[in-house]
Amino acid sequence: MKTPDDEAVNTPADGEAMIVAEDVAKWFGHFQALKGISTTVRRGEVVVIVGPSGSGKSTFIRTINRLERHDRGRIVVDGIELTDDIRNIERIRSEIGMVFQSFNLFPHLTVVDNITLAPRNARRWPKPKAEQKAAQLLERVGIPEQARKYPAQLSGGQQQRVAIARALAMEPKIMLFDEPTSALDPEMIKEVLDVMKELAGSGMTMVVITHEIGFAKEAGDRVLFFDGGLIVEEAPPDVFFSDPKSERGKLFLSQIL
Amino acid sequence: MSGSGSLPGDLERTPIPATEEPVVQVAPTRPPLTPGEWVRRNLFSSWFNGVLTIVSGTLVLFFGFRLLRFVFVSADWSVLRANLRVYMVGRFPQEELWRVWAVAYFLAVLVGLSRGFLIPPHRTRRGSYLRVVLAVLALGALFYLVKSLLVWLLLAIAVALYAGGVAAGRRLGRRLVRPVLVAWLFAFPVVVLVLSLGDVGASRWGGMLLNVIVAVAVIALSFPLGILLALGRRSSLPAVSWFCVGFIELIRGVPLLTLLIFGRFVLILLVPPGLTFAQVVRAILMFTLFSSAYVAEIVRGGLQGVPEGQYEAAKALGLSTTRTMALVALPQALRSTIPPMIGHFISVFKDTSLLAALSFSDLLFTARRASQAFEFVGRQAEALLPAAFLFWVIAFSMSRWSQRVETRLGVGER
Numbered sequence: 299m300k301t302p303d304d305e306a307v308n309t310p311a312d313g314e315a316m317i318v319a320e321d322v323a324k325w326f327g328h329f330q331a332l333k334g335i336s337t338t339v340r341r342g343e344v345v346v347i348v349g350p351s352g353s354g355k356s357t358f359i360r361t362i363n364r365l366e367r368h369d370r371g372r373i374v375v376d377g378i379e380l381t382d383d384i385r386n387i388e389r390i391r392s393e394i395g396m397v398f399q400s401f402n403l404f405p406h407l408t409v410v411d412n413i414t415l416a417p418r419n420a421r422r423w424p425k426p427k428a429e430q431k432a433a434q435l436l437e438r439v440g441i442p443e444q445a446r447k448y449p450a451q452l453s454g455g456q457q458q459r460v461a462i463a464r465a466l467a468m469e470p471k472i473m474l475f476d477e478p479t480s481a482l483d484p485e486m487i488k489e490v491l492d493v494m495k496e497l498a499g500s501g502m503t504m505v506v507i508t509h510e511i512g513f514a515k516e517a518g519d520r521v522l523f524f525d526g527g528l529i530v531e532e533a534p535p536d537v538f539f540s541d542p543k544s545e546r547g548k549l550f551l552s553q554i555l
Numbered sequence: 556m557s558g559s560g561s562l563p564g565d566l567e568r569t570p571i572p573a574t575e576e577p578v579v580q581v582a583p584t585r586p587p588l589t590p591g592e593w594v595r596r597n598l599f600s601s602w603f604n605g606v607l608t609i610v611s612g613t614l615v616l617f618f619g620f621r622l623l624r625f626v627f628v629s630a631d632w633s634v635l636r637a638n639l640r641v642y643m644v645g646r647f648p649q650e651e652l653w654r655v656w657a658v659a660y661f662l663a664v665l666v667g668l669s670r671g672f673l674i675p676p677h678r679t680r681r682g683s684y685l686r687v688v689l690a691v692l693a694l695g696a697l698f699y700l701v702k703s704l705l706v707w708l709l710l711a712i713a714v715a716l717y718a719g720g721v722a723a724g725r726r727l728g729r730r731l732v733r734p735v736l737v738a739w740l741f742a743f744p745v746v747v748l749v750l751s752l753g754d755v756g757a758s759r760w761g762g763m764l765l766n767v768i769v770a771v772a773v774i775a776l777s778f779p780l781g782i783l784l785a786l787g788r789r790s791s792l793p794a795v796s797w798f799c800v801g802f803i804e805l806i807r808g809v810p811l812l813t814l815l816i817f818g819r820f821v822l823i824l825l826v827p828p829g830l831t832f833a834q835v836v837r838a839i840l841m842f843t844l845f846s847s848a849y850v851a852e853i854v855r856g857g858l859q860g861v862p863e864g865q866y867e868a869a870k871a872l873g874l875s876t877t878r879t880m881a882l883v884a885l886p887q888a889l890r891s892t893i894p895p896m897i898g899h900f901i902s903v904f905k906d907t908s909l910l911a912a913l914s915f916s917d918l919l920f921t922a923r924r925a926s927q928a929f930e931f932v933g934r935q936a937e938a939l940l941p942a943a944f945l946f947w948v949i950a951f952s953m954s955r956w957s958q959r960v961e962t963r964l965g966v967g968e969r
Contacts, residue, residue, distance in 0.1 A: 365867055392873030402868035406886050415882060416872035461868075468872060 313341030316472055316503045317362060321371035324357055331357045333527035334371070339472075344504045346514040346535065349524030350550055355507050358524070359474045362505065363394045376471055392420055395465030399477040401457045403449040403464070409436070410445040413464045421468065428467070435463035439493050455486030459493055466497075473497065475506040509554055511539055523547050625936075634931040634938045636700050641925065642941065645761010645916040655764065656709055658746050663717040665742060668735050671724015674959075743775060757835045761916035763945055769835070769917075770904040773842040777903075780843065781850020782889075786880060788855060799851070806848035812909055814841045819913055838910060846903050853895045857888030897957035901950045908946070918942050 317339040324332040331354045339345050347355045360366040361373060364380055364387045373380045375390045404412050413435060414428035423431075436442045439459040441452075449457055458478055465473060475494065479487045491513045498504055498517040508514065514521060514535045521538040523531040523546075531544045542548050588596065598608040635642070644655055701707060724731060747768070751757050760768060787799035806814070818841035819834065832840075861884045869879040889896075911920035919942055925931065926938035 363871055365870060388873050388875060391871060394871070396868075396871035398864060398868065400864055402862075402864035404865065404868070404883055404887075406890060416874055419878050419882060420873045420875070464872070 313343070315339070315374075316341050316343075316376055317505070318374040319358075319362075319371065320373075322358065322361060322368045322373060323370035324354075324361060324366060324368050331527055332361070332368070335527075335529055336371075337522060337529060337532070339503060339505060341471075341503055342501045343519050344498045344502075344506065344517050345520050345522060346518040347505065347507045347522045347524060348509060348514070348550070349530075350553075353524040354527040355522075355524040356476055359476060359505055359507060362472075362474060363391050363396055365396075388420075392416070392468050393471050395462075395468060395470035395473045397458070397461050397465055397473070397475045397478045399480050401449070401454075401461045401481070403457055403461055405449050408446050408448055409441075409452070409460050412449065412460060413467045416464070417467050431467055432463070435466050436460075438466075438496075439463045440489070453486060454482045455489045458482065458486075458490045462490075462493055462497070472503045472505070475504065475508065477507050477509075479508065479510060511535075511555075515539060523550070525550070630937050631934060632699065632937055634925055634928075634934045635941050636702075637931075638921070638925045638938070639700055641762060641921050642918060642945070643762045644764045645759070645921055647759055647761060647764065654749050654752075656713075658749055659713055660716050661746070662742070663713045664720045665735065665738055667717040667720020667722075668724040668731055669739075671721040671726075672728050672731050672735075673724075673963075743771060747772075757833045760835065762921050763918045765835075765910065765915060765917045766904070766907040766946075767949070769839055769842065769907045769910065770900075772839045773846050773903050773907075774900050776839075776843045777846035777850050780847035782854050782885070784847060784851035785854035785858060788851065789858065803848045803851050806844055807852075811842075811845050811906060812912060814845055815909060815913055817841065834913075834915070838913065838915065842903070842906070846899070849899050850896070853892050853899060854888060856895070857890075857892035858884055860891050861887050893957060893961050897953060897960075901953050904950060904953065905946060918945060 315338045322335040349355045361368045413432040417423040417428045518535040531547045599605040790796045818837040869883045908919040910917040922942035926935040
């Protein structure tokens with residue numbers, strides 16, 4: 299597999315590399331989902347990934363925190379290479395927050411317990427410290443009054459904001475978003491995007507799969523266009539969304555716009 | 556759970572209806588139907604329903620009348636009156652009976668306390684009618700059966716302790732959770748110790764006491780064992796998962812009675828010489844093996860119902876596999892398996908009547924022997940029905956209790 303020759307695009311060189319992917323490939327049985335992804339995400343950068351379904355974008359960000367094991371290539375997160383060593387994996391995972399399309403909140407726990415579960419058990423924080431952090435985070439995502447409710451009692455937008463707070467509770471250096479607004483009703487998308495924009499503005503390193511062009515233009519530093527398991531095009535958001543270079547990029551934009 | 560949308564804020568200005576739903580939904584009250592209207596709508600809404608009502612009504616009345624006539628007129632309950640103590644405790648020596656009463660008092664206080672802080676007062680207005688009727692019936696039966704003033708006094712003390720426990724539980728509330736939980740944890744060993752010290756020994760347990768002790772021991776042991784087997788079956792280590800699958804399939808493929816007979820006659824050949832257990836312990840061991848295989852399969856079903864996203868979310872947060880299981884997967888899986896789990900535990904309790912087939916003097920065995928006594932010839936029904944009734948009362952209480960647990964734990968689910 300050949301590495302795509304789009305390394306020419308310069309990423310903002312204002313920080314060290316947080317995620318380095320080199321020729322990452324992944325097979326599901328006989329189907330090759332990733333055919334050699336190479337890219338570098340720098341500290342504070344917001345990378346937006348777009349592409350048709352089945353293009354491998356979700357598989358790629360799931361390899362970054364090892365929810366999928368890559369079969370070839372190298373992934374280095376904050377200086378630690380992802381190998382089969384389970385202790386490395388758990389360390390890297392606790393430095394990466396992830397937000398899922400379907401929220402995946404723990405339905406048997408209240409909002410505050412959802413947020414404090416990992417800090418208290420993986421980081422061994424005492425309960426008061428964890429709950430104080432949870433209160434701050436709920437304030438930050440705009441729903442401080444929902445702390446004692448269960449996820450099922452919240453709207454989709456509120457649930458996704460809780461999921462963001464839960465990921466932030468581990469004080470991650472990187473946040474991954476896997477189509478965070480795709481399962482939401484239209485009127486709730488804005489409240490989640492607002493939280494994400496605030497997060498991007500605060501200097502968080504983010505990799506976001508989304509088709510929200512407004513968000514990509516406003517908060518994104520760089521767009522990666524995935525198709526067929528490859529990065530087909532890489533450009534700043536303004537450039538990509540107004541004037542894509544590749545044929546497949548043009549076709550894709552004509553379909554989602 | 557209050558204050559939904561009560562704080563001002565940009566995002567809260569447009570409350571979403573879903574957030575406004577209360578935890579427990581109450582159906583809107585409909586205007587009450589007149590009795591005639593109720594009968595017409597529910598019993599005679601079509602000609603087919605009418606026929607069904609008449610036929611089933613006739614059957615219910617016919618058999619109900621015959622049953623009541625038997626219970627209150629033609630039956631001679633002297634066999635039960637003469638054997639009441641044997642039904643309850645078998646051949647437990649009379650001079651040691653204080654041990655049973657002590658245990659009963661201890662449990663009465665504990666149950667009272669738990670109920671006091673678990674169940675708020677005035678919650679079961681609809682059930683109270685039925686409860687009064689049942690209490691009157693039970694009192695009537697006791698008046699008929701129990702003539703000894705001492706037993707009445709002892710029973711009254713138990714009721715008083717229970718009521719006192721409930722009152723104290725309500726007064727002290729949540730503060731009691733921890734001590735009561737600890738007391739429950741130690742309750743079973745303490746009870747067994749009290750009942751087996753002195754001149755008694757496990758071999759003297761009998762009657763309903765034996766069924767209950769065996770059932771509680773088996774449930775308490777097979778529940779954690781079954782969970783371990785279910786987790787082992789999912790383990791990524793082949794040796795562990797093969798062992799668990801093999802154990803479960805082996806035990807499930809053998810009839811329980813066979814296992815019990817094995818425990819009684821064969822097990823002794825397998826253990827080192829000199830190592831002996833009481834027969835009851837061997838029976839409990841075999842019951843536990845049997846039950847844990849079923850618990851394992853129930854738990855496995857529950858674990859399969861936990862969506863993959865839950866595991867992914869836990870992993871993504873950096874939780875280890877063990878913590879993911881203990882904190883995320885198992886709590887959800889166990890909650891969803893309460894109905895089949897309680898169903899299984901009810902069967903475990905009923906299956907303890909197989910002890911009779913091994914000549915343990917359990918409730919069923921005692922009842923059969925009472926029915927065969929010379930002076931009660933022809934009184935089989937009166938001797939056996941009370942045993943069936945006692946089994947039913949306990950099984951039914953377990954089922955009611957499970958419904959209560961389910962409603963309590965159901966908060967926030969779905």
